[in-house]
């Protein structure tokens with residue numbers, strides 16, 4: 001069964017006119033239920049993650065400052081959300097969503113989080129709407145529990161997975177792969193194990209052929225026994241922040257390549273949603289919904 005992490009606190013109340021499209025976390029599960037892609041039994045409601053698991057990935061000082069709402073105004077600005085207890089709760093529930101998804105993926109082959117992919121969170125700071133790195137936390141959880149040996153992170157959000165790259169720098173059990181817009185935020189990029197920076201206005205054919213070749217190589221070379229997939233949809237040509245020109249169909253083909261490779265090679269995979277800032281909200285929902293539709297089609 002396709003297990004999906006979601007709970008009400010994923011939807012953080014934001015000030016009016018805040019630039020983050022928070023309502024996608026509310027509308028996407030409604031859409032998936034409404035159209036019959038999933039039923040309510042597919043959804044599970046994660047509890048907040050225990051502090052010990054946060055500290056496997058993040059510095060204690062940073063976690064204390066975050067959880068006691070003591071980040072500096074500059075740090076709060078960089079993160080992009082008002083710093084409240086609700087925000088901290090949301091982050092630790094989402095992080096546990098990805099941890100629990102990882103356990104479900106070992107059982108069912110795949111599981112998905114309707115949030116997360118917070119790849120701009122570093123060991124000691126947050127930025128770009130990311131405070132805790134859910135993928136890194138879940139990867140460290142699996143490794144610590146000796147459930148897997150070698151993890152591949154496939155980060156296809158239009159923005160580089162800079163936090164994830166920093167967290168796993170020098171860690172040979174996690175291979176970080178980020179394919180992103182070369183001229184997109186972050187301006188100064190970290191070094192992933194493999195970075196592919198794409199030129200502005202990259203279209204479907206080029207995007208998909210580069211991805212396909214690299215994915216095959218990585219599965220051969222890295223021999224991962226687990227994959228985390230950051231499936232941000234800000235690669236779309238309709239995106240306000242992205243600089244690429246991938247169509248909605250191209251984005252769906254991208255998901256098919258990644259999910260198909262995991263299924264074909266029998267590698268458990270967890271998808272965390274990542275970014276999406278299309279001008280028309282329906283473009284965001286449709287592109288994210290496609291990832292879930294494909295998961296059902298390919299795996300079940």
Ligand SMILES: [Zn+2]
Nearest residue numbers: 157159234275
């Ligand atoms: Zn992004």
